[in-house]
Amino acid sequence: xxxxxxxxxxSAATTIxxxxxxxxxxxxxxxxAALRGLDLEVGSGEFVAIMGRSGSGKSTLLHILGxxxxxxxxxxxxxxxxVSGQVADALAPLRNRMIGFVFQTFxxxxxxxxxxxxxLPALYARDRxxxxxxxxxxRRLEEMGLGDRLxxxxxxxxxxxxQRAAIARALVNDPRLLLADEPTGAxxxxxxxxxxxxLAELHARGATIVMVTHDPEVAAAAGRVVLxxxxxxxxxxx
Amino acid sequence: xxxxxxGALSLLFRFALEGLAGQRGRSLLTxxxxxxxxxxxxxxxxxxxxxxxxxxxxxxxxxxxxVFAYGTGDGxxxxxxxxxxxxxxxxxxxxxxxxxxxxxxSDAVSIDGEPEALSVLGVTPSYPRVRNxxxxxxxxxxxxxxxxxxKVCLLSRELSERLYGRRAPPSDASLRIFGxxxxxxxxxxxxxxxxxxxQKSEAAGLTAIVPFSAFRNLYPVRFVDVVYFQADSQEAxxxxxxxxxxxxxxRHRALSSFKVESLESYLVLAQRISDAVTLGLIAIAAVSLLxxxxxxxNIMLVTVTERTRDIGIRLALGAxxxxxxxxxLLEAGMLSLAGGVIGVVIGAGLPWYLGVLYGVxxxxxxxxxxxxxxxxxxxxxxxxxxxxxxAAAMNIVDALGYE
Numbered sequence: 127x128x129x130x131x132x133x134x135x136x137s138a139a140t141t142i143x144x145x146x147x148x149x150x151x152x153x154x155x156x157x158x159a160a161l162r163g164l165d166l167e168v169g170s171g172e173f174v175a176i177m178g179r180s181g182s183g184k185s186t187l188l189h190i191l192g193x194x195x196x197x198x199x200x201x202x203x204x205x206x207x208x209v210s211g212q213v214a215d216a217l218a219p220l221r222n223r224m225i226g227f228v229f230q231t232f233x234x235x236x237x238x239x240x241x242x243x244x245x246l247p248a249l250y251a252r253d254r255x256x257x258x259x260x261x262x263x264x265r266r267l268e269e270m271g272l273g274d275r276l277x278x279x280x281x282x283x284x285x286x287x288x289q290r291a292a293i294a295r296a297l298v299n300d301p302r303l304l305l306a307d308e309p310t311g312a313x314x315x316x317x318x319x320x321x322x323x324x325l326a327e328l329h330a331r332g333a334t335i336v337m338v339t340h341d342p343e344v345a346a347a348a349g350r351v352v353l354x355x356x357x358x359x360x361x362x363x364x
Numbered sequence: 365x366x367x368x369x370x371g372a373l374s375l376l377f378r379f380a381l382e383g384l385a386g387q388r389g390r391s392l393l394t395x396x397x398x399x400x401x402x403x404x405x406x407x408x409x410x411x412x413x414x415x416x417x418x419x420x421x422x423x424x425x426x427x428x429x430x431v432f433a434y435g436t437g438d439g440x441x442x443x444x445x446x447x448x449x450x451x452x453x454x455x456x457x458x459x460x461x462x463x464x465x466x467x468x469x470s471d472a473v474s475i476d477g478e479p480e481a482l483s484v485l486g487v488t489p490s491y492p493r494v495r496n497x498x499x500x501x502x503x504x505x506x507x508x509x510x511x512x513x514x515k516v517c518l519l520s521r522e523l524s525e526r527l528y529g530r531r532a533p534p535s536d537a538s539l540r541i542f543g544x545x546x547x548x549x550x551x552x553x554x555x556x557x558x559x560x561x562x563q564k565s566e567a568a569g570l571t572a573i574v575p576f577s578a579f580r581n582l583y584p585v586r587f588v589d590v591v592y593f594q595a596d597s598q599e600a601x602x603x604x605x606x607x608x609x610x611x612x613x614x615r616h617r618a619l620s621s622f623k624v625e626s627l628e629s630y631l632v633l634a635q636r637i638s639d640a641v642t643l644g645l646i647a648i649a650a651v652s653l654l655x656x657x658x659x660x661x662n663i664m665l666v667t668v669t670e671r672t673r674d675i676g677i678r679l680a681l682g683a684x685x686x687x688x689x690x691x692x693l694l695e696a697g698m699l700s701l702a703g704g705v706i707g708v709v710i711g712a713g714l715p716w717y718l719g720v721l722y723g724v725x726x727x728x729x730x731x732x733x734x735x736x737x738x739x740x741x742x743x744x745x746x747x748x749x750x751x752x753x754x755a756a757a758m759n760i761v762d763a764l765g766y767e
Contacts, residue, residue, distance in 0.1 A: 194680050194760040215685055222682020233677045233764065237386050247681045249375055256375070295681070 140206070141303055141334045142168035142191060147200035147210075148357075149186050160186040161198065162357030168336060170302075173329040175345035176338045177362075178354035185307065187354060188338045192305045193221040205302045222251050226296030230308035232288045234280040240267060240291040241276040247299045259298075266294035270324070286317035293324060304328065306337040310344055322347040376687060380694035387667065394663045395703040401653035402707025402740040403714075408649040409732035410715040412642025417727055419634040423627050425556025427495050429461075429597065431604045433612065433624045434590040443616045444587035452615070453591065457607045459600035460593045464491040467579045468566060468589035471541055475526050482523070483571045484541055485589075486579025492552065494592045495567060500524070501532040502550025505575055513577040517546040520571040521553040539572060542582040546574060566590070601626045653736075656703065657743035664696050664751035675755050676763025685756040692752035693745060700744020704737040711736065 149161040160183040168174050178184040189195035190202065193209060196217055202210040209220060226247075227233075234243045244263035248254060254262070267276060270290040272283075280288050289309065296304055306325065310318035326347055329335055337348060345351050353360045384391045433453075435444035450465045457463075467486030472479045491497070492504050501524070505516050517539055524533055537548040554567055566589070567573070579585070593608065595601045608624045616622070668675070675688055712728045719726030 189761050192680070194764075218679070218682055218684040218687075221680070225682075227680055229764070233673070233680070235674055235677060237382065246678070250678070250681060250683045250687060252372055252375070299682075 139170055140167060141170045141172070141204070142166060142336070143201075143203040144190075144359075145201040147187075147190065147198055147202065149183070149190065149195075149198040159357055161190075163200070164354075164357060164359050166352065166359045168334065170334055171329070171332050172350060173325070173333075173335045173348045174337070175348035175351045176336060176354060176359075177340060177342070177345050177351055180340065182354045183357055184338045184354045187359075188305055188307055188336070191303070191336060192225050192227060193217045219251075222247055223299055224302045226299070226301035226304045228289070228293055228296050228304065228306040228309045230311040232280065232285075232292045232312070234288060234292055234295070236280055239277045239279060240272060240283065240288075240294075243280070244291060244295040244298055247295060251299055262298050263294070266297050267291065269297075270294045284317075285313055286320055289313065289317070289321050290324065293321075293328075297328075302334060304333050304335045306335065308339055309337060310339070310341070318344070372687070373690075376691045376694055379691045380698060383667070383671070383691070383695050384698060390663060390667075391699060394659055394699050395706065397656040397659040398653075398700045398703025398740050398744060399656075399706035399710060401649070401656035401743075402704045402736045403711035404649040404652050405646060405736040405739070406708055406711025406728070406733050407715060408645040409642065409729050409736075410711070410726060412638060412645060413727040413729055414715075415641065416635060416638035419638055420631060422556050423630050423634060425496055425554070426627060427592065427594065429595040429601055429626075430494065431593040431595060431601060431608065431624065431626045432590055433593075433608050433622060435587065436621050436623055438621055443621050445591055445612070445622070446587055446615075449611065449615060450588055450591055453593075453608060453611055456611060457593065457604055459596050459603050461596045462490040462494045462592075462594040464488050464494040464592040464594075465576065465588045466491065466566065466590050466592065467576060467583070467585050469542070469579065469583045469585065473523070473527075473539065473570065473572075480526075480570060482541075483566070483569060484579070484583070485566060485571060485573045486576045486583070486585075487573050488576045491573070491592070494594045496555035497552045497567065498555050500551040500553050502548075504550060504552075510575045510577055513581050514575060515544055515546045515578060516549045517541065517572045517574045518550040518552050519548060520567065520569065521551055522568070523570045523572065524551040526570065541572060541574060544582055546572070546578075598628075601628055650739075653740055653743055656740070657700070657747040660696050660699055660744050661747035661751060663699075664692060664748050665754070667695070668692060668751045668755040671755075672758065672763050672766040675758050676760050676766065679758065679760045680764060688758075689752045689756035692755045693748050696744050696748020696752065697741060700741050700748075703744070704740035707740060708733045708737050 144164055144166040147161050147164045148159070151158045151160055164187065176184045176187060186195065190198055196212065196214050198210070200210060201208070204220070204224060209217065234240065241260060241263055244267055245259045248259035248262050249256065264276060267273060270293060272287060272291055272294065275283060275287060280291065283291065309325070310321055313321060322344060325335055325337065335348070339345050351362045353362050433445060435442070437444070450463070454463050464487060469484045471482045471484055473482040489505060489507050489510050500521050502518070504518065505514065509516055519527070519533065519539070527533070528537070533548045533551065538545045539548055552573070593604050595604045605624050605626055612622045612624070678688060712733050715726040716728055
């Protein structure tokens with residue numbers, strides 16, 4: 127399981143290390159095992175696609191990786207830091223600084239302009255003043271080709287533009303890890319290609335990306351495919 | 365990786381404002397609920413204070429720091445206050461500004477050809493000051509007129525109106541009292557005229573007041589009807605009462621046939637009653653404040669449910685649970701704060717405006733406004749806490765999937 131390493135400092139060679147992660151749901155009182163001792167290692171700068179049938183636990187895995195689900199057993203190291211077993215409150219700043227989320231349905235706040243949307247993670251980080259936050263958000267949106275749409279609300283944009291705005295938001299705090307949950311699931315094929323091209327470009331510039339998808343064509347954009355089956359991860363080189 | 369807290373509040377204020385602005389109509393209606401609650405508390409306290417000021421004014425209008433002693437004529441050995449008693453009291457009772465003994469007699473006066481009972485009081489020049497009498501026309505008699513036993517008199521306003529109508533008595537007006545012609549030099553009234561005050565007062569009704577000395581010369585009196593004392597302060601009143609009682613006790617066989625009273629007990633009683641009534645009214649008004657608070661909770665619960673996805677997104681982007689809690693608490697707080705401000709403006713402004721309109725001084729208690737305002741904010745925060753906690757405790761994965 128050797129990960130291709132890109133131009134990243136050796137000290138941060140491994141971004142994700144999961145060991146024996148178990149997650150059991152209770153569905154109507156009946157325990158359902160989603161992850162059964164899953165091991166996974168993702169190197170810094172990797173672009174990994176996670177595949178699996180619906181209900182295989184790939185979304186669960188993404189939630190654990192994204193620190194929005196902290197109730198599991200096993201060990202999770204993110205960027206060399208042990209994050210499993212932490213209380214939920216301690217995870218918020220980690221999530222804020224180290225994780226960038228890209229969702230299938232974008233999850234932009236409809237009442238805010240895309241500039242304000244993109245500035246949100248920066249504002250919650252509270253390490254810059256509001257002006258810096260907006261400047262950073264503007265820079266990311268300009269990189270995504272949305273420089274002339276800053277004050278638009280999400281519903282005034284095409285769906286492709288919305289997903290690009292969401293990616294700008296995910297990048298505003300320079301996260302260690304970009305997590306994409308079916309990022310092309312709500313897009314037509316042309317727009318999907320455009321977004322995948324963007325992710326590939328980010329990867330080429332050194333970003334570590336983990337993307338969940340059920341579509342093999344989409345997974346092909348990633349350098350590595352991990353298949354989730356029976357609650358465990360199986361590497362399948364693309 | 366702890367985050368600095370500086371600037372957090374202003375940021376969350378902004379988020380809370382954005383949240384409220386996103387539902388303007390609903391926010392305004394919720395505010396209105398709080399405003400009505402706050403306004404009713406402030407207004408009720410004003411009404412209570414007005415009632416209290418009215419009652420206290422009635423009692424104090426009889427005379428400030430007043431003490432009065434009189435024989436009741438009751439008991440086995442009925443006794444009255446003698447002229448010597450008055451002289452000794454004048455010499456010995458400490459803390460007294462003025463002393464005003466009153467002689468009382470009766471005569472008849474002919475009004476429109478019909479004889480009517482006339483009450484005649486023999487008083488010293490200090491009497492109008494002690495008893496808070498107000499001059500309607502003319503003047504009071506002077507010390508010189510008193511010592512010279514001049515035949516001058518003042519009429520009660522009621523008597524003057526019966527004799528001369530609403531105009532001032534003519535300059536040559538006179539009244540026949542105890543068979544002697546008295547020159548009318550003025551018309552007086554009591555400072556407070558009300559059914560309650562008039563019944564207790566000897567100066568009400570068809571009354572004429574004449575110099576003490578003149579009265580004594582013409583009318584065979586052996587004792588003083590009542591002696592008034594004006595204490596130099598409210599604190600001196602009990603001492604004056606005690607000292608007057610002491611003199612009466614040593615000089616007479618039975619103190620039981622005398623009464624020495626101050627308005628203190630009436631004042632305390634009236635204040636207690638008005639305070640109790642006000643408190644009851646406040647309790648009723650507070651219910652509307654409570655209802656306003658429940659309105660805030662209701663709306664915030666709806667808001668939190670509606671914004672489930674919004675909250676999930678914020679949490680996923682790295683907002684702390686405390687950020688979410690504070691944001692929604694601030695929304696509830698701002699609703700109640702704005703409601704409180706509007707409520708205070710209405711609750712204080714309306715009585716003030718009505719007061720100006722009708723020329724009445726309406727007391728508006730700054731304390732009650734401040735208390736009502738802070739209580740309304742506290743109520744809003746209290747009732748906002750439960751929805752805010754609900755928002756902060758949300759499961760992020762579930763919230764993100766919420767449509």
